[in-house]
Amino acid sequence: MGNLILQFTRSxxxxxILAMGLTSPFVSADVFQPxxxxxxxxxxxxxxxxxxxxxxxxxxxxxxxxxxxxxxxGKINTYFKERSMPLYGFGTKMVIEAKEHDxxxxxxxxxxxxxxxxxxxxxxYNPFGWASCKVTFRSFNEAIEVLARNLGGDNPNTAAYYxxxxxxxxxxxxxxxxxxxxxxxxxxxxxxxx
Numbered sequence: 001m002g003n004l005i006l007q008f009t010r011s012x013x014x015x016x017i018l019a020m021g022l023t024s025p026f027v028s029a030d031v032f033q034p035x036x037x038x039x040x041x042x043x044x045x046x047x048x049x050x051x052x053x054x055x056x057x058x059x060x061x062x063x064x065x066x067x068x069x070x071x072x073x074g075k076i077n078t079y080f081k082e083r084s085m086p087l088y089g090f091g092t093k094m095v096i097e098a099k100e101h102d103x104x105x106x107x108x109x110x111x112x113x114x115x116x117x118x119x120x121x122x123x124x125y126n127p128f129g130w131a132s133c134k135v136t137f138r139s140f141n142e143a144i145e146v147l148a149r150n151l152g153g154d155n156p157n158t159a160a161y162y163x164x165x166x167x168x169x170x171x172x173x174x175x176x177x178x179x180x181x182x183x184x185x186x187x188x189x190x191x192x193x194x
Contacts, residue, residue: 069095069096069099072091072095072105072193073091073094073095074091075192076090076091076095076106076109076192077089077091079109079113079192080109083117083118085113085117085120086118086119086120086122086127086140087118087119087127087140090140090141093141094108094109094144094148097144097145097148097149098148100148100152101148101149101152101154104166104189106189106192106193107151107185107189108128108144108148109188109192110185110186110188110189111128111129111170111173111185112127112128113188114181114185114188115127115128116128116129119140122140123136124136124137125139125142125143126143127143129174130143130146130147130150150162151173166189167182167186170185170186
């Protein structure tokens with residue numbers, strides 16, 4: 001009986017220490033939080049990246065800071081969810097790909113809204129109308145990656161078309177065929193967030 005009480009006492013004493021470690025700004029271990037994405041897949045988000053050291057506001061101590069990727073992904077997902085769009089859940093993927101290819105974070109979702117109502121009229125997992133819907137993809141993730149790479153100027157075959165500003169990219173994407181296209185997509189970008 002004495003050993004049982006001793007074990008219980010040790011576990012009660014250790015729990016607060018472990019709990020403090022999980023919320024400590026000095027925790028370096030990655031903590032992942034699953035979030036649902038389309039087609040039943042699970043995507044993970046690094047929650048530990050939301051804790052950073054900010055010497056200006058906290059004199060070197062870690063301060064919880066809003067993770068800009070999560071905030072932007074949340075705005076995209078909210079926009080899609082409120083409109084019952086199939087691309088709901090792909091906000092994080094779009095923000096990550098936009099960042100990797102130096103694009104405005106709202107560009108990919110706005111094109112998807114304009115081209116396919118956020119995936120409602122997607123052709124073969126192609127919610128962007130890429131290549132006049134003659135190209136199909138195996139998944140929305142693949143479509144997001146391909147479009148981001150091309151619009152970011154990282155595909156040598158299309159780089160000449162997609163260098164420059166967001167407006168210029170949109171003009172080359174579909175603005176030469178539909179004169180109002182650039183303005184329509186920019187308006188959708190504004191409605192997604194700033």
